[in-house]
Amino acid sequence: MANNILDKNVKIGLEIHCQLTNLNTKLFCGCSADYRVKPSNTHLCPVCLGIPGSLPVGNKDAVKDAILVALALESKIMSKLFFFRKNYFYPDMPKNFQISQYDKAGGVPIAIGGHVTIQTDNHEKKIEIIRIQLEEDPAKLLHQGSIDVSSYTLIDYNRAGIALLEIVTEPCLKSPKEARIFLQKLRSILEHLGVSDGKLEGAMRCDANISRIGGDRVEIKNISSFKEVERALTFEIVRQKSLFSRGIKVKMETRHWDDVRRLTISLRTKESEQDYRYFPELDLVPITISKEEIDKLRRKMPELPDSRRQRFIEVYKLPAYDAGVLTDSKALGDFFEECAKIYPYAKKVSNWIMTDLQRWLHEKNVEISKSRITPQALVSMIRLIDSGIISGKIAKRILPELIMTGKSPEEIVEEKQLLRISSRHEIEKLADKVLENNPQAVKDALVDEKTVHYLVGQLMKLSKGRADPQLSNVIMKEKLKNYLEK
Numbered sequence: 001m002a003n004n005i006l007d008k009n010v011k012i013g014l015e016i017h018c019q020l021t022n023l024n025t026k027l028f029c030g031c032s033a034d035y036r037v038k039p040s041n042t043h044l045c046p047v048c049l050g051i052p053g054s055l056p057v058g059n060k061d062a063v064k065d066a067i068l069v070a071l072a073l074e075s076k077i078m079s080k081l082f083f084f085r086k087n088y089f090y091p092d093m094p095k096n097f098q099i100s101q102y103d104k105a106g107g108v109p110i111a112i113g114g115h116v117t118i119q120t121d122n123h124e125k126k127i128e129i130i131r132i133q134l135e136e137d138p139a140k141l142l143h144q145g146s147i148d149v150s151s152y153t154l155i156d157y158n159r160a161g162i163a164l165l166e167i168v169t170e171p172c173l174k175s176p177k178e179a180r181i182f183l184q185k186l187r188s189i190l191e192h193l194g195v196s197d198g199k200l201e202g203a204m205r206c207d208a209n210i211s212r213i214g215g216d217r218v219e220i221k222n223i224s225s226f227k228e229v230e231r232a233l234t235f236e237i238v239r240q241k242s243l244f245s246r247g248i249k250v251k252m253e254t255r256h257w258d259d260v261r262r263l264t265i266s267l268r269t270k271e272s273e274q275d276y277r278y279f280p281e282l283d284l285v286p287i288t289i290s291k292e293e294i295d296k297l298r299r300k301m302p303e304l305p306d307s308r309r310q311r312f313i314e315v316y317k318l319p320a321y322d323a324g325v326l327t328d329s330k331a332l333g334d335f336f337e338e339c340a341k342i343y344p345y346a347k348k349v350s351n352w353i354m355t356d357l358q359r360w361l362h363e364k365n366v367e368i369s370k371s372r373i374t375p376q377a378l379v380s381m382i383r384l385i386d387s388g389i390i391s392g393k394i395a396k397r398i399l400p401e402l403i404m405t406g407k408s409p410e411e412i413v414e415e416k417q418l419l420r421i422s423s424r425h426e427i428e429k430l431a432d433k434v435l436e437n438n439p440q441a442v443k444d445a446l447v448d449e450k451t452v453h454y455l456v457g458q459l460m461k462l463s464k465g466r467a468d469p470q471l472s473n474v475i476m477k478e479k480l481k482n483y484l485e486k
Contacts, residue, residue, distance in 0.1 A: 013171035028056030035158035048161030050095025075114030100135035109133035215250030338375035372406030
């Protein structure tokens, strides 16, 4: 199924839920926010469980992080911050309400408006933001198999109360591909700000709202990766088109994305705002956000992806495409810059990172920040190629081991005896063996020069890629010339 599907009748809006992963505690209590890989239901207290009589206290650092995000997205920051209760009964919400924000009935989110500029199909597009709001994360539900056939549901309340930033876009996205590109850009911005690590499990989740002209809006809940957002939207466009073609009206509902079967499943009729019975959270006083505080945080703003991309183009003379790929991830950009500090040929570093390094990281399913390769190791490997000690082909062979073992390239080359063979005597012996084993190819090479390449290839294969290719080519031609003269 094509994932770049473009339908002028489609409108897509996203609600992105980003955990503020740099915080030590939850949004309204002192429980540790470091809940991953911890025993279930151990990071709890009366506040995050909603025990009667317990009172929430706002996390000041969460407000500062939210302001930083608003500044980065060029949103308008409100002078007062109010919290509301969003009431709904669901197992993942221990209080039976979520402390969130509301942009009606006198309520305001922390920021409104703003945009993210993305690059797609050789043109720029601004994805408009409706609002940014702070809220607490619900608990995590665990199902046996798919949600629609599971015989039970387990609940881990460790996640309940984690500080969450909800970023809501206008329904201005026109394709699943645009949605994925936008989410990648947003994650890069949050990583560069240092407020959220979107690569952590569950740290960045997305609800996608999609509709076609003539049908109601459908919400797809809690999609956990950019690739799955693209797939879910693609499936839903096709499903809604199919209903429309059969004269069936698409109804407003909430659906679940099953990433195993790759289809959406109906969960419930979509709630309206009235169903949530929003009202102010009286246990939390309004928070005043001063212009002085905003200006102070503005002065501390780190370099963001767009500025970094431009700097990579100007300082390192990289093509725009390379700079865009390298700044798509803060960790990748940091790795490149560390390499560039100790090696003067930035484009050569960029080529290795964007091709073989990225490919092996993907194949090993490891992020560059979690891999064991260092910038020093990659540069050492490139220097070995520059000095003729190893070939590019050998470098490609040792790169996976650099990623997984953390050894130096010199260690691996020595252990596996991968040094380049540049001795004329050694290559001549290999050439004689190739000529002896391929008599027909020798006859062909005497009348067709192209067959020489085949024989050189056989020599390289025999040497396991270690023979100097230029010297091998020269020696093979000399040997064939001697055959002619006999």
